[in-house]
Amino acid sequence: MDNKLFATRVQPEVPSRLAGLFPVMNYEDAIKFTAGAPAESLFPAKAMQQAYLDAMAAEGNHTFQYHTVDGPVELRERLAQRAMDKMQIENVTAENVMLTAGGQQGIDLVAKALLNKGDAMVVEAPTYVGALSSFDMYEPTYYEVELENDGLNTDQLEATLKQHPEIKFLYTVSDFHNPGGVTMSLEKRQKVVELANKYNFIVLEDTPYRDLRYTGKSLPSIKHFDTEGRVIFLSSFSKVLMPTLRTGWLVADKTIIQQLYKLKEAADLEVPNITAQAINHFLANNSLDDHITNLNKEYLVRMQAMIDACQKYLPEGVSATKPEGGFFTWVTVNDAINTTDLLYNEATPKQHIAYVPSKNFYAYKDHTNGMRLNFTGLTPAEIDDGMKRLGTLLAHAGQLI
Numbered sequence: 001m002d003n004k005l006f007a008t009r010v011q012p013e014v015p016s017r018l019a020g021l022f023p024v025m026n027y028e029d030a031i032k033f034t035a036g037a038p039a040e041s042l043f044p045a046k047a048m049q050q051a052y053l054d055a056m057a058a059e060g061n062h063t064f065q066y067h068t069v070d071g072p073v074e075l076r077e078r079l080a081q082r083a084m085d086k087m088q089i090e091n092v093t094a095e096n097v098m099l100t101a102g103g104q105q106g107i108d109l110v111a112k113a114l115l116n117k118g119d120a121m122v123v124e125a126p127t128y129v130g131a132l133s134s135f136d137m138y139e140p141t142y143y144e145v146e147l148e149n150d151g152l153n154t155d156q157l158e159a160t161l162k163q164h165p166e167i168k169f170l171y172t173v174s175d176f177h178n179p180g181g182v183t184m185s186l187e188k189r190q191k192v193v194e195l196a197n198k199y200n201f202i203v204l205e206d207t208p209y210r211d212l213r214y215t216g217k218s219l220p221s222i223k224h225f226d227t228e229g230r231v232i233f234l235s236s237f238s239k240v241l242m243p244t245l246r247t248g249w250l251v252a253d254k255t256i257i258q259q260l261y262k263l264k265e266a267a268d269l270e271v272p273n274i275t276a277q278a279i280n281h282f283l284a285n286n287s288l289d290d291h292i293t294n295l296n297k298e299y300l301v302r303m304q305a306m307i308d309a310c311q312k313y314l315p316e317g318v319s320a321t322k323p324e325g326g327f328f329t330w331v332t333v334n335d336a337i338n339t340t341d342l343l344y345n346e347a348t349p350k351q352h353i354a355y356v357p358s359k360n361f362y363a364y365k366d367h368t369n370g371m372r373l374n375f376t377g378l379t380p381a382e383i384d385d386g387m388k389r390l391g392t393l394l395a396h397a398g399q400l401i
Contacts, residue, residue, distance in 0.1 A: 022035060031352065033354060033373040037376070038327075069264055071270065072273070078284075083251045087233060088221060096251050103208050104248070107171075107206065110202075112138065113263055121168065122145055122160065123363055124180075127147075142364065151183065152188065158195055161201075165199060168201050175219075178209070179330055181321040181330050182321055182323070196228075203230055205234065212299060229253030229256070233252070241291075246275070247271060299375075313392075315394055319332045320332075340359050346393055350393075
């Protein structure tokens, strides 16, 4: 195939950022800190099975017919109420809620709506690799703002905006950052909205982990502080129910929602009605909050196991973030260590462990001394064993510098 036939945005010679993130390991003692996957044992499988049956019983064969791009109004009403009750977003109605094919489609639709080739946008450094994979398709000009222990550096953000007033879009993961594990402070949430109003840009607040807080106090969403309809709040059922549902939802000003619907209609017409109705029946007949409480109790144990293991096994000079929720911690090593090379040359073949190296979490792929570690998919014993192996590996790597 002649690569000239492809659009430039595809970049045929350049592999996807998502390709090769998870090395294949067939070892019996393999420990994988890789995928951001919830624990399968905690899926509410029986309740969801019943929800599908209830959905089919309620609508009969019409369940399987074409429906509208906006999806079931009752589900959107439930989500609007949840946005007000749990996310502290004011004055949300079903018309402010849009259903998407997972949070990933929400990211992609917003990017498609906002970005022309060369348009300026801000991303955190590091940031969610799946978002960068989507943004890359629209060929923006990236400006990176470093991630601190309380979220993105708003002083650096403001300096960047002053220097580049053409910036039109900021993407941020405000709660239990993927991959950084940190949470944006209250003050920084307010500052982001102030800057958005002052410098005229849109904020995409991506927060699929928001409900998964294991310690500390929940903070209002960035959208809570929105005064001019500039913030788009995005969430998902993948982390709190099941990834296979592929159902996300966003809250935005009606003007933005209308433009996103045009793009969604062109992409896939609608979310699958059977799944949307099943989620609606699940929410009607089960307590999502009780389910989340159970998740948080279990994940707290795993998160603490990760924090303890980092303190116990990581050698001097290696740092790890201390999350209060979510799925991840972020480890930073000496600049001289390339964590991609370390993964494929040492970690996987010799220690039988895997993590996600930092390279593709940066817009320009220029940081190679970090790694993302997932703790929700492993038992405390597996976390301790895996971190012991990782600590041994990093100590040896440090001696070779």
